[in-house]
Amino acid sequence: MNAFQYLGRNWPGVSAKIAQHLGMVGVAVAASLVVGLALGIVVSRPRLQKVGRAIIGITGAAQAVPSVAVIALMFVYTGIGPRTAVIALSIYGVVPILFNVSSALLLVPADIREAARGMGMTPLQVLVRVELPLASQSIMAGLRTAVTIDVSTATVASVVGAGGLGDIIFIGLSVVRPDMIMAGTLLVASIAILSDVLLAFIQRSVVSRGLSIPS
Amino acid sequence: MIELDSVTKRYGDKTSVDRLSLTIPDNAITILLGPSGCGKTTTLKMINRLIEPTDGDIRIDGHSVYGMDPIDLRRSIGYVIQEVGLFPHFTVEGNIGVVPSLLDWDRGRIRRRAGELLELVNLDPSVYLRRYPRELSGGERQRVGVARALAADPRVLLMDEPFGAIDPINRRSLQDFFLRLQTDLKRTVVFVTHDIGEAVKLGDHIAIMRDGRLVQMDVTRALLEHPADAFVEELLGATRSTEQLLLYRAAHYVDTAFTVMTTEEMHRSGVEAEAPLIILKDGDDISGYVEKGLLVTCEDPQEAVCRFETVSGNATLLEAVTTLLESGRKRAVVQGPDGTILGTLSVPMVAEIMAKVAR
Numbered sequence A: 001m002n003a004f005q006y007l008g009r010n011w012p013g014v015s016a017k018i019a020q021h022l023g024m025v026g027v028a029v030a031a032s033l034v035v036g037l038a039l040g041i042v043v044s045r046p047r048l049q050k051v052g053r054a055i056i057g058i059t060g061a062a063q064a065v066p067s068v069a070v071i072a073l074m075f076v077y078t079g080i081g082p083r084t085a086v087i088a089l090s091i092y093g094v095v096p097i098l099f100n101v102s103s104a105l106l107l108v109p110a111d112i113r114e115a116a117r118g119m120g121m122t123p124l125q126v127l128v129r130v131e132l133p134l135a136s137q138s139i140m141a142g143l144r145t146a147v148t149i150d151v152s153t154a155t156v157a158s159v160v161g162a163g164g165l166g167d168i169i170f171i172g173l174s175v176v177r178p179d180m181i182m183a184g185t186l187l188v189a190s191i192a193i194l195s196d197v198l199l200a201f202i203q204r205s206v207v208s209r210g211l212s213i214p215s
Numbered sequence B: 001m002i003e004l005d006s007v008t009k010r011y012g013d014k015t016s017v018d019r020l021s022l023t024i025p026d027n028a029i030t031i032l033l034g035p036s037g038c039g040k041t042t043t044l045k046m047i048n049r050l051i052e053p054t055d056g057d058i059r060i061d062g063h064s065v066y067g068m069d070p071i072d073l074r075r076s077i078g079y080v081i082q083e084v085g086l087f088p089h090f091t092v093e094g095n096i097g098v099v100p101s102l103l104d105w106d107r108g109r110i111r112r113r114a115g116e117l118l119e120l121v122n123l124d125p126s127v128y129l130r131r132y133p134r135e136l137s138g139g140e141r142q143r144v145g146v147a148r149a150l151a152a153d154p155r156v157l158l159m160d161e162p163f164g165a166i167d168p169i170n171r172r173s174l175q176d177f178f179l180r181l182q183t184d185l186k187r188t189v190v191f192v193t194h195d196i197g198e199a200v201k202l203g204d205h206i207a208i209m210r211d212g213r214l215v216q217m218d219v220t221r222a223l224l225e226h227p228a229d230a231f232v233e234e235l236l237g238a239t240r241s242t243e244q245l246l247l248y249r250a251a252h253y254v255d256t257a258f259t260v261m262t263t264e265e266m267h268r269s270g271v272e273a274e275a276p277l278i279i280l281k282d283g284d285d286i287s288g289y290v291e292k293g294l295l296v297t298c299e300d301p302q303e304a305v306c307r308f309e310t311v312s313g314n315a316t317l318l319e320a321v322t323t324l325l326e327s328g329r330k331r332a333v334v335q336g337p338d339g340t341i342l343g344t345l346s347v348p349m350v351a352e353i354m355a356k357v358a359r
């Protein structure tokens, strides 16, 4: 059997695994985004700029921690099941988002921010109308990194009993079925590519065209 | 009227603005002039409360700005910052619409206003409304910066070296344009520059600062003629050459000793022999003048419409002199934008002004 035959014959079971996989990633990414944005906004406030710069250093380094390690570590605390996976993925996904949000917000030129204030924007309006749009390109890039990482790392989550497409690959590994391993791999890769394409599309409508013109 | 009352700003033990008291009159351009670091920007930002002073009070029309909500205050004041500060993620329309949208204008009204303002600053709305700042030249950005400051029709405009980062030719044309604009709009403008030429050309009043203190404030002409001390004198030194004729506005130097009457009134009254200077105005047109009994009119009295050449009050002394020399007349009549007669200018008068200024 090759990978496609395997997929054709086991479609109901496979589609359930896809749904599990997407579910884990979806919840984790949403959580990462909320936490990453919120933290990134807080640490980029002028009064907390020192904290912000420290965070950028820490998150920059933290991206080098292998994702498997985070899952293994979470396993120690929350045991078997999808909960462990989702928490681990959320934590892991926060890192690139927080890094990008805080560095982009800290890079918003002070005179632009002051112009906004000088025209009578409240601090919230400055954030929503000026700072976040200016940082949007970088925020989207962080989100895309998080999604890509989470889609692939969720595969490993199979070992802590979280289900998902990792199950197909790891079962294939234990019973030596190259078709299963290949099928699982193809699916994970396709999801990663498709979600990135979708996000690239969203990015185009979120980020102002005025920012992509070379200055 | 904006009154700064003994305003002080200290950063640690550095005093950026030191007990500055200044009254900025309505509907005129007041220049804050002084060397780099003397506290001009700090002073400007204290007016819209971007910077809170350490001490002193600032009042607009008698009301302390510290009794106002800073957000409302800033929305009511036009602000053009050093280096323009357009928002790169907004189109030109979005940039001009910032304050109106903060004031909850509806979209149609914002668009109409943006179009109107672009026309005012000489940019074709059909071309520019949808452009982004990075698709504009430096001069165009500065114009949009001015348009944005005017969007919600503020009475007060704060301008911090708005034409700073731009080549001399474009700067001159922006200055000319801004003067024409101000002739119609009559806003209360506080304009920061460290370019003495710009100060003399645009300023109705000039306040000279040094090390955070006010050195001298006066109407432009008086300041040029009576510098308070050696510092001012040296600062103004740069303008004292004939070439700077093109910085001085005709309106500031006119001879105001004149009477206006129609040709018929003059003939009827028979005062022409005694009156030192009579300007003849028939309807909207200036027909000529009578000086010490000598009648000067347009070349051909038979001509249906007799138009005596006049000089606009915004014209530079150089333009006035050129007009005088070309027409061969002794005097030029200087008119305001609405046709009111401001006075007259003659070549000897200009020579005298230059002699005074070039001491």
Ligand SMILES: Nc1ncnc2c1ncn2[C@@H]1O[C@H](COP(=O)(O)OP(=O)(O)OP(=O)(O)O)[C@@H](O)[C@H]1O
Pocket: B011, B014, B015, B016, B035, B036, B037, B038, B039, B040, B041, B042, B043, B194
């Ligand atoms: N936040 C600050 N902290 C400490 N010192 C400051 C601060 N802002 C301004 N200063 C100092 O206050 C003085 C006045 O600054 P300001 O920006 O008002 O100068 P300026 O007259 O506008 O100069 P320029 O023509 O170069 O723009 C300068 O010596 C500057 O170094």
Ligand SMILES: [Mg+2]
Pocket: B040, B041, B042, B082, B160
């Ligand atoms: Mg300055």
